[in-house]
Amino acid sequence: METDRSLEDDEISVVCADCAYETRKSVGWLRVHTQVECLGCGAIIDVESRNFRKIAAGGGRTSESGD
Numbered sequence: 001m002e003t004d005r006s007l008e009d010d011e012i013s014v015v016c017a018d019c020a021y022e023t024r025k026s027v028g029w030l031r032v033h034t035q036v037e038c039l040g041c042g043a044i045i046d047v048e049s050r051n052f053r054k055i056a057a058g059g060g061r062t063s064e065s066g067d
Helices: 027-032 049-056
Strands: 011-015 022-026 036-037 044-046
Touching: 011 044, 022 027
Parallel strands: none
Antiparallel strands: 011 022, 036 044
């Protein structure tokens, strides 16, 4: 059983609010970047660190509206 497995290679989906295109990025990549370019429409998606920390810690998906 792997109990000390790093999350760096795990992937998180980043969904574009403009076109709903889903981009998958690794936790390690998201730790060093604050923006993701949507491959569907070219929009720049800001990655909020507080939401990222919650997801990376296993807290699940978050929404900007707080729902």
